[in-house]
Amino acid sequence: MHPSLRIAAKDLRQRVRDRSAFMLAIVVPFSLAAIFSVLFGPAATPRAFEYAVVDHDRSTVTQTFVTEVLGALERQGVATITVTDEARARADVRDGTLDAAFILPEGFAAGLEGEQAAQLQVVGSVDSATATDVARSVARSYVESIDAARVAVAAVGAARPGLTQDDINRVAEETVHGAAPVTLDDVSATTRVLDAKTYFAAGMAVFFLLFTVQFGVSSLIDERSEGTLARLLALPVHRWAILLGKLLTSVVLGIVSLLVLVVGTTLMLGASWGDPLAVALLVVAGVLAGTGITSIVASLAKTSEQAGSWQAVVAVTLGLLGGSFFPVQQSGGLIANLSLATPHAWFMRGLSDLAGGGGVEQVLPAVGALLAMAAVTGSVALLRIGRVVAP
């Protein structure tokens, strides 16, 4: 057997014996997938928003808002509504018991008759930005439909004076009900954009990768301090073969652990990674790139303790820069461009390209970039390896 393979096999056997291989390759990714699925997956139900409504006007109009508009929210399970007084509502929003409160002022209905504006107030909690946004939307669309009815009635009344109450009701009814003439049609699913869960799973996977593949060159450092490296070098084995064997261990561990994570998140979290062959290609290319990067970092270290702490810093920073935790393109040109130096950005770009359907051909650019990264970093590491392997 080729010496590299033998070295890799020995290392993997050692890892299996100290159970770290098992942990890294299977337990950790599986547990992470489980935790993520608890947080974001099908099991996690978003909580209903807590709204209150304060009705100072007590007119039919405001009562309709409470029972119909807000009532519909309650029936759909989007929010729970409490009817309360203003002081109580403000206090509850301030201390966080409520997400937001709707306040209907006195004279609201009366204001509708004339051409003066009435005001609907939404008081929101700074800690519940989304809930307040939703409340604002609900209020705004209600207000809009009322305004439309007012305008329609006035316009009809101007052309045909002497409208009866029945006429008014009919005109209002016609305006407010019935299908909307223009609607917004969200067709994002057809684009090559990752859905939230898969984005998250992919970001975590590639972040996690830089930790699992760091042991290749680090173990060389360990062997040097333990004295076994000298013995390895005394063998009629080229030093490159030794390095290759070490790197092979990293690559195997990396691929296995990533695959466990992919399968785990697909089953438990509901992430959709795409065409399996393309994903496998991306995984292999990503692992190679990650191994190259961690090899360079390790080749700069004198002890494996040093290597370990640097790897951590590098992994977290590259993870942030590469978009593992939040999308970096929004931060503007400089960061977006810098992120292209990270395997994270390319890995997720490859997956995004796959998101709109298609197979291997979609991921070729990303795979190419990752392999190029692996080649460059691998070469630099190999050049430096002379220093590491020197007894």
Add this chain to the structure above:
Amino acid sequence: MTALVIAATNLRRTLRDRTNAFFFVLFPLLMIMVLGLAFGGENDPRLAVVGSSGSPLARDLTSALAHVDGVEVLRLGDRDDAIDAVEEGRVEAAVVVPDEYDARLAGGAGVAVPYYSRSDRTAQQVGMIVRAVVDEQAARLRVARTLQLELGGDLGANVARGDVVAARFTEMQVTTTTVGTAAFPADLGRFDLTASSQLLLFIFITSMTTAAALIETRRLGVAKRMFATPTRLSTIVAGEALGRVATAVVQGLVIMAGAALIFGVSWGSPLGAALLMLLFATVAGGAGMLLGAVARTAQQSIAVGLLIGLGLSALGGSMMPLEFYSSTMLTVAHATPHAWAADGFATLVRHDGTVLDILPELGVLTGYAAVLFVLGAWSLRRRILRS
């Protein structure tokens, strides 16, 4: 005193290495830049608009979209360009006004306006804004259709009629305010994940995955030799711990200061933020120490460290804002130090809080640190005595 000597020796050993300095200075600087550009300053989300200039109603919708507040609008020529822009992340969302907009409306049918967006929170908020614009136009058209029904005539004329009448009305307003001293964030909360939660993640993960350093010290027998001296074990432990916590604290402070001064990232009251970060770094150091005392090999400690580091950070709100947690998940989250630290930062940043306002959170974090260090010291003692 001896503890300080041990800590100082560790630090000196660390800093003497030039490459060490490279990693401990360069990368935090990179982090500052990422955090700063992501969370500092005022960046509006971006929307691509593909308009149809032919017909009047389509022009109205396009114009309304192009002039909407709070979003940076990019006018593009066709649908494919817009989709590309969304996929590449150059814009958060794109809306395409169809060519047959006027024709369909005139014929009495409804029109669907295609909308493409990324799946993150900012894009969702852009969606709300776009929907509001579309709803406004829809309301205008509803009026026109009613007028068509009641008064006859074509759509265009009735739209004009409706507009004339509407101009006499002052629109009903929806005003949004907050309670308390903090102003409601006018920006759309570009990222709900705050800079502080990312900082907490960084500190905790680096602490957990560098726990191997303690194993190294054990292996080297340094710990054993220190124990042979007339120094109490608690002092040795304190010294070890101090060194590691100090590194984390310095890094954290540098990142916070850098991001605040260079990019205007807000951390809240400086004293409160520094204290909060200090205590959290101590908790992270304690957790790292306990791991380093208990794990058998470096690889083991990294595997476990990563699992606990990522797992606790995820549960504690570093990856999804606590705002969205269900009440059961919130209780679970508060078993982690992260959630408490995140609450502290939320009070400081969103409620303009001071140190007094975050005393409960500081207290809880102190408790965590105390427990972890006691456990860590006890485990370390057992390890050293046994070997």
